[in-house]
Amino acid sequence: MKDRRSELVLAAYRQIAEKGFEGLRTREVAAGVGVNIATLHYYFPTKEKLIEGVVEHAMQRFRSTLEPHGSPADQLRAYLRAVRRLLQVEPELGAVMGELALRSSRDPALSQVMAGMYELWHVTVRGLLKRAAKEGALKREYDSDEVAAIIVSTLTAMSLPTVSGGRRGDQALLQLERWLGIAGPRTTPQATD
Amino acid sequence: MKDRRSELVLAAYRQIAEKGFEGLRTREVAAGVGVNIATLHYYFPTKEKLIEGVVEHAMQRFRSTLEPHGSPADQLRAYLRAVRRLLQVEPELGAVMGELALRSSRDPALSQVMAGMYELWHVTVRGLLKRAAKEGALKREYDSDEVAAIIVSTLTAMSLPTVSGGRRGDQALLQLERWLGIAGPRTTPQATD
Amino acid sequence: MKDRRSELVLAAYRQIAEKGFEGLRTREVAAGVGVNIATLHYYFPTKEKLIEGVVEHAMQRFRSTLEPHGSPADQLRAYLRAVRRLLQVEPELGAVMGELALRSSRDPALSQVMAGMYELWHVTVRGLLKRAAKEGALKREYDSDEVAAIIVSTLTAMSLPTVSGGRRGDQALLQLERWLGIAGPRTTPQATD
Amino acid sequence: MKDRRSELVLAAYRQIAEKGFEGLRTREVAAGVGVNIATLHYYFPTKEKLIEGVVEHAMQRFRSTLEPHGSPADQLRAYLRAVRRLLQVEPELGAVMGELALRSSRDPALSQVMAGMYELWHVTVRGLLKRAAKEGALKREYDSDEVAAIIVSTLTAMSLPTVSGGRRGDQALLQLERWLGIAGPRTTPQATD
DNA sequence: AATGAATGAGAGTTCATTCAT
DNA sequence: AATGAATGAACTCTCATTCAT
Numbered sequence A, B, C, D: 001m002k003d004r005r006s007e008l009v010l011a012a013y014r015q016i017a018e019k020g021f022e023g024l025r026t027r028e029v030a031a032g033v034g035v036n037i038a039t040l041h042y043y044f045p046t047k048e049k050l051i052e053g054v055v056e057h058a059m060q061r062f063r064s065t066l067e068p069h070g071s072p073a074d075q076l077r078a079y080l081r082a083v084r085r086l087l088q089v090e091p092e093l094g095a096v097m098g099e100l101a102l103r104s105s106r107d108p109a110l111s112q113v114m115a116g117m118y119e120l121w122h123v124t125v126r127g128l129l130k131r132a133a134k135e136g137a138l139k140r141e142y143d144s145d146e147v148a149a150i151i152v153s154t155l156t157a158m159s160l161p162t163v164s165g166g167r168r169g170d171q172a173l174l175q176l177e178r179w180l181g182i183a184g185p186r187t188t189p190q191a192t193d
Numbered sequence E: 001a002a003t004g005a006a007t008g009a010g011a012g013t014t015c016a017t018t019c020a021t
Numbered sequence F: 001a002a003t004g005a006a007t008g009a010a011c012t013c014t015c016a017t018t019c020a021t
Helices: A006-019 A026-033 A037-043 A047-066 A075-089 A093-102 A109-136 A145-158 A161-165 A168-180 B005-019 B026-032 B039-042 B047-066 B075-089 B091-103 B107-135 B145-158 B161-164 B170-182 C004-019 C026-033 C037-043 C047-066 C075-089 C091-101 C108-134 C145-158 C161-165 C168-180 D004-021 D024-035 D035-044 D047-067 D075-089 D091-103 D108-134 D145-159 D162-166 D168-180
Strands: none
Touching: A006 A026, A006 A037, A006 A047, A026 A047, A026 C037, A037 A168, A037 B107, A037 C145, A037 D024, A047 A109, A075 A145, A075 A168, A093 A161, A093 B026, A093 B091, A093 B161, A093 C047, A109 A145, A109 B161, A109 D075, A145 B145, A145 B170, A161 B091, A161 B107, A161 C145, A168 B145, B005 B026, B005 B039, B005 B047, B005 B091, B005 D035, B026 B047, B047 B107, B075 B091, B075 B107, B075 B145, B075 B170, B091 B107, B091 B161, B107 B145, B107 D145, B145 B170, B145 C004, B170 C161, B170 D162, C004 C026, C004 C091, C026 C037, C047 C091, C047 C108, C075 C091, C075 C108, C075 C145, C075 C168, C091 C108, C091 D091, C091 D162, C108 C145, C145 C168, C145 D004, C145 D024, C145 D145, C145 D168, C161 D091, C161 D108, C168 D145, D004 D024, D004 D035, D004 D047, D004 D091, D024 D047, D047 D091, D047 D108, D075 D091, D075 D108, D075 D145, D091 D108, D091 D145, D091 D162, D108 D145, D145 D168
């Protein structure tokens, strides 16, 4: 993360999170790192190549999000909360993933990358469901693609500013936990604003 | 739809759906309607004003999406399907709403508009739940903000290209219907694309 | 002065005084009168024709300035003061004359008009000198082109914002009166800020 | 004069002299130097900044005009002639100073610059008068603000095309010399046209 | 490895002018 | 006599990209 290339990618990543692709300017990326615009082009011949670098970085970052990090028992619940927390702590990731999602409709290569990533996410969540079911912490019928899909959907929606901003994200997550039968005691999530 | 102003807004709306804000060019919007660029500026002094016009149009379009359109009985299920279908038939709306959602994090005015719209959506869905519960078509406990929130979340995620493109959207929706106890017989939704 | 044509010319005249030719916009001229831009073009086919109208108006206005308006006796001194006062009361005239003077170097027709006007002014002043000399109110040797020229020069310089703004204009005028032997008693002109 | 920045300023200076602010076009300035319009913006972020460069240049140029350049004795007369000659040899300077004078009424910053410059000029001339009086080449009473003011006024008026074009400027100058008692022998100035 | 200087293509915006009504 | 709508041409300014050093 300390070589020029990575610095530039990170700066671009932040620019996209802040201003969207709409507001991404190579000069500002270079300035963010403190180098000349020509230096940026030394590492990335075109803006598109720089964006590819950002895609890689975002995917790597996002992959780390997917990994279950908790204990074996109530791991599923821990997972949902962890993702939620991460999206709040590092909103840039949600913003960039949103930008990439929209862009993927115009960029076949990116579309494939994103599809792969969502598939990986889906499979990861399904694996989590499977294990929880096996441990008896979850009804067997909930070990399915459908349940995995709705979990991924809910978490995805939460990365959008409009939803993530208000208390609705927490409510959706809470209901998800209830249906899965993994809700904690009487939690009354507060809206963060 | 037959006056210049509306034509221009519609052309801009389509441009945004197709190329995002990133690719919105006033000259192409004007060309899309077959008028000179100066004519566009006759109706909209700045690009920003044109975008405001698009926001209005999208909101109006989206509001019509929210309205329950089915019969009184299994209206809830009909509603979910209707929204799903509309997003597939008119993918532009989802794309534009996605663009607006991302942009709202940089545009306070837009942020307010979007928040209002999502709140309206949420309230509409909750109303639907209430009625269904009253008619006995739904467990009473499902008449709540939390359930409404997860429904809105799921539908929102489906408007994103990445999710809507694949079969995962249908799976999420199916599970939603199961939990709500309103799933139809053996439906095997096909992925479109 | 109450017909459309005159109104438009007057509005343009004021615009030029305020913003210079650099800032003259036909639309603002029309707006100043409260009519549509197309109406302006009904009266003046081109912007240039409108400017010609302004030139006429300015010349007419300026000509009235030239005319000696005082009593027969110490008319010369009265004249200098009157011009000075008029330039302060109606600074627009000085501004427009300045703009026209500069423009005349690029516009032969205007150049001729301006030259004629200055010649008329010169002759007028010389006539005043002649009469004053005849009445014994002025040394005979001061009845000359050279003296008329320096009077016109001094008054001209005073119409420029840079000079007219400060106290230097008054000082120049005072010295002129002294040399002509027509200075009043102890006058201490104040700078108008 | 050999770096890009100066070249651009000089080209703009000439454009203003030729066509006024009204006719100043950045593209023509760039073309005048033989560079792309983007290169101009590399050195001057906005047109206004370029104009500021021109103001600096004009002031510097004008300051050199102010400096007395002759011998000590009849320096005063030499000075008047020198300024007169310079304005004829380099009419651009007069034109640009005229444009700046008019613009100063709309631009407070410029107004201050111009006022400072005229004040400097005034003080310079007064210094010249003082020295001439001390040397006995001038009546003591002519060592005053009033005399300096009328000298500056006369020279200023001469920089305007309308006046400078004809023979009136020379006549005014001649009379000035007479009053100052520094006129040469029988000179019959010719109009330069 | 890094940069200052330069550029082509194109962006949003302005403006005098036209024309059917 | 007056206007709303429309336009071509041109304007200032931007941006990704190039290249000699």
